[in-house]
Amino acid sequence: MRFPAPTESLKDIIAMAAATRRAHLRDHLARLGLRGALVYSRRRSAVTWLTGYAPGFISNSAALWMPTTGEPVLGVEFPFEVERAQHSGLHTVPMSSPLDLIPADVERIGLLAGDLVIDERTPALLEGLRSRNLDPVDLVAWAAEARQHKTDPERQLLTHAAHIGDLALRAAGDVAVPGMSDYEIAARVEAAARAAGALRCLCLVGIGDGAVITEATGAVVAPGQPVGLEVSLYAAGAFMHVNTTLPPIPSRPVDHRAIAACRAARTALIDALRPGNPVDAVVTAGDTMLAEHALLAFKEYDFGHGLGCDTPEHPRLLHGTGRTVTAGAVVAVHVAVRRPGGETAMIGGPVFITEDGARELCPDAVWT
Numbered sequence: 001m002r003f004p005a006p007t008e009s010l011k012d013i014i015a016m017a018a019a020t021r022r023a024h025l026r027d028h029l030a031r032l033g034l035r036g037a038l039v040y041s042r043r044r045s046a047v048t049w050l051t052g053y054a055p056g057f058i059s060n061s062a063a064l065w066m067p068t069t070g071e072p073v074l075g076v077e078f079p080f081e082v083e084r085a086q087h088s089g090l091h092t093v094p095m096s097s098p099l100d101l102i103p104a105d106v107e108r109i110g111l112l113a114g115d116l117v118i119d120e121r122t123p124a125l126l127e128g129l130r131s132r133n134l135d136p137v138d139l140v141a142w143a144a145e146a147r148q149h150k151t152d153p154e155r156q157l158l159t160h161a162a163h164i165g166d167l168a169l170r171a172a173g174d175v176a177v178p179g180m181s182d183y184e185i186a187a188r189v190e191a192a193a194r195a196a197g198a199l200r201c202l203c204l205v206g207i208g209d210g211a212v213i214t215e216a217t218g219a220v221v222a223p224g225q226p227v228g229l230e231v232s233l234y235a236a237g238a239f240m241h242v243n244t245t246l247p248p249i250p251s252r253p254v255d256h257r258a259i260a261a262c263r264a265a266r267t268a269l270i271d272a273l274r275p276g277n278p279v280d281a282v283v284t285a286g287d288t289m290l291a292e293h294a295l296l297a298f299k300e301y302d303f304g305h306g307l308g309c310d311t312p313e314h315p316r317l318l319h320g321t322g323r324t325v326t327a328g329a330v331v332a333v334h335v336a337v338r339r340p341g342g343e344t345a346m347i348g349g350p351v352f353i354t355e356d357g358a359r360e361l362c363p364d365a366v367w368t
Contacts, residue, residue, distance in 0.1 A: 010160065014052040014237050015089055017153035021050050022066060024146055028139075029068045029110055036067035037110035037139060040098045040125060044118050045239070045309035047074075049147065051088045052237045054199060055081075063098035064090075075101045099128045111136035116144045116312060148306055148314040149328035154238070155352060158307060158330050159361050161198075161233065161240035162350050166365040168193035168201065168231050169244045176227040176246040182207055182216040185227065193233050201233040209254070210340035213243075224248050226255055228336075228346045232311070239310050241332040243348035244366045258345035261293035262335040266367075269303055269317065269335070270351055273358035275327045279315050282325065286317075286335060295343055300336035307332050307350055329353045330361065 029037055041047045042061040048054045051074055055062040060081060065073045075095035076085045085092045095101060102109065111129070113120045119140075129136060150158065171192035172185055182205035193201035206213035206228035207221050213228045221227060227246040232239070245262075247255040265286045272285035286303050290296040306313030307330045315323050315331065334348020349367035351358040360368050 010236055011087070013153045013156050017151060017157060017237070018050055018052040018088065020151050020153065021146075022072065025050065025066055025139075026068055028142055028146075029066070032110065032137060034068060034108050034110050034137060035106040036065060036070075036102075037112055038098060038102055038136065039064040039066060040111075040113040041120055044115055044120055046112050046115060046120070046143070048237055049143070049309045051085075051090060053085045053088045054234060054237065056199070057081075061098075063095060063101055065101035065103075067103075073101050097128060098125060099132070102132070102134075107134070109134060109136045110139045112139040112143055114140045115147075115310060116140075116314065144314060147308050148326065150308070150330050150352075154308065155330065155361075157236050157238040158240065158350065161235040161238040162242070162362045162365065164193055164196045164198050164235050165231055165233060165240045165242035165349070166362055166367075167196050168198075168203070168233065169229060169242060169366050172227070172229055172244075172246060174246065175251075176207075176221050176225055176248045178221050178223045178225075178248075180221050182219045185221075185229070186216050189229065189231060193231070193235075196235075198233040198235045201231065204230040204232075206344070206346075209342055209344050210338055211344060212338070213336075213346060224252065226258075226344060228344065230346065237309060239307055240350065241305075241307060241311055241334075241348070242350070242365070242367055243334050243336070243346045245345040245347060254343055255345070257293070258295075258337055258339075258343035259347065261290060261295045261337060261343070262345045262347040264293065265289040265303075265335040266333055266347055269333050270358045270360075273325055273331065273333070273351065273353055275325055275353065275355060275357075277325045279317060279321050279323045279325060280319055283317055283319050290335070290337065295337045295339070298337045298339040298343065300338040300346070301334070303335060304331055304333040304348065306330065325353060327353050327355045331358070333358075 303317035336346035
């Protein structure tokens with residue numbers, strides 16, 4: 001299955017998703033009595049969330065001036081990026097600093113420069129705001145909550161990204177192939193994702209019993225070794241995170257045990273992802289299933305996290321968040337076990353939480 005470059009309909013969905021988010025931000029700014037908000041991002045997705053434009057490059061950055069009333073202005077650090085950024089449909093200008101976008105006469109503004117885990121407020125940005133006597137209202141907490149509920153256009157974009165993730169994982173084959181290096185496996189996966197339209201893709205690989213899934217190191221698959229894969233990709237303004245395990249040929253009882261335990265625990269987690277259910281109860285459901293398979297002591301990582309323009313978003317599937325499940329979220333649900341010299345597997349992909357519970361975003365994908 002091949003995906004062409006973004007079609008006009010896909011571009012329309014991206015624009016619709018961003019416009020809806022900007023409308024929500026305008027409403028919030030009006031409630032706070034603010035003149036507008038400065039949105040800034042370098043490697044994360046605050047600007048992408050509201051425009052569909054992803055800065056890219058190692059040292060590029062972008063900013064958005066979002067007035068409570070009036071026309072938004074998108075600024076990009078690299079002048080040669082203006083043309084690409086204009087695909088957002090917004091008035092776009094080159095900028096030497098995000099502060100260039102703020103009108104001289106405003107006094108009360110909001111600031112969105114970061115997300116659930118990353119603070120992108122640079123010292124230069126904060127000092128520049130102080131020099132203009134601006135003490136902005138931090139909008140990160142509001143945005144983190146708002147990003148959890150996905151609109152229909154956002155869900156369509158995430159589904160598109162999930163299909164690319166499925167295609168990428170399938171490019172690695174159905175079984176572990178002796179003699180292939182982790183670099184070769186990652187190259188196959190990443191090439192398939194990029195050919196299908198992914199803006200960026202990173203494939204992590206783990207080879208052998210008890211192996212950590214990580215960056216390629218030159219390890220080579222030996223006979224009897226499973227291969228674990230983790231793919232993170234950006235496509236059409238959406239982030240996707242998917243996982244699978246390739247068993248060796250012939251597969252061994254230890255491989256069946258590991259994969260069966262991960263699939264059973266993932267099913268238990270999905271069954272528990274019902275609106276109103278505490279996240280702690282969801283995690284307990286997964287832990288209980290791993291315990292029934294005598295593998296809880298070898299659980300690796302958490303059980304997942306929200307997906308959107310970036311990761312992680314709410315909810316994060318780990319104990320102690322104090323949160324409850326809400327309808328509208330798209331969540332990467334993954335389960336991994338890693339016993340040194342023994343059961344080793346990881347299975348994961350996205351689900352959409354409805355009022356009636358969670359369902360697979362891509363029912364026929366390799367992780368389902």
